[in-house]
Amino acid sequence: MDAETFNSGHxxxxxxxxxxxxxxxxxxxxxxxxxxxxxxxxxxLTKTGSRLPVIFITxxxxxxxxxxxxxxxxxAFVRKPFNDELLIEILNVALKQNQx
Numbered sequence: 001m002d003a004e005t006f007n008s009g010h011x012x013x014x015x016x017x018x019x020x021x022x023x024x025x026x027x028x029x030x031x032x033x034x035x036x037x038x039x040x041x042x043x044x045l046t047k048t049g050s051r052l053p054v055i056f057i058t059x060x061x062x063x064x065x066x067x068x069x070x071x072x073x074x075x076a077f078v079r080k081p082f083n084d085e086l087l088i089e090i091l092n093v094a095l096k097q098n099q100x
Contacts, residue, residue: 001091001095003028007034008033008034008035008036009029009033009034009035009036009037009038009040009041010034010035010036011035012027012041013036013041013044016045016048016050020048024052025052025053025094025095025098026052026053026054026055026091026094026095026098027041027045027052027053027054027055028054028055028056028057028091029041029042029054029055029056029057030056030057030058031056031057031058031060031065031069032058032059032060038056038058038069039065039068039069039072042054042056042069042072042073042074043072046072046073051098052098053075053093053094053095053097053098054069054073054074054075055074055075055076055077055078055087055090055091055094056069056074056076056077056078057078057079057080057082057087058077058078058079058080059079059080061079075090075093075094075097076090076093076094078090
C-alpha cells in the first residue's frame with residue numbers, strides 16, 4: 001500500500017478539487033485536523049459525489065460524532081491507540097470495496 005499524508009483536511013480537499021481524476025482508493029481521516037475536521041472533509045467528499053471509502057481515526061470517541069460519521073457512510077471509526085493489524089484489515093476491506 002502507498003500512502004500520502006496531508007498537513008490539513010483543507011490541503012487534501014484542495015488537491016482533490018485541483019485534480020479530480022487523481023487515483024485515490026481510500027481516505028483515512030482524523031477527527032481533529034487543522035482547518036477542516038474529518039467530518040467536514042467527509043461532507044465535502046459526499047457533496048462532490050465521491051464514493052471513496054472513508055476510515056476515521058480519533059483519540060476522542062464521542063458517540064454522537066461516531067454515529068454521524070458512520071451514518072454519512074464511513075466504513076470504520078477507530079479509536080486511538082489502535083492495533084496496526086486492525087487498521088490494515090480495515091484498509092484491505094476499503095480497497096476491496098473500492099474495486100466494486
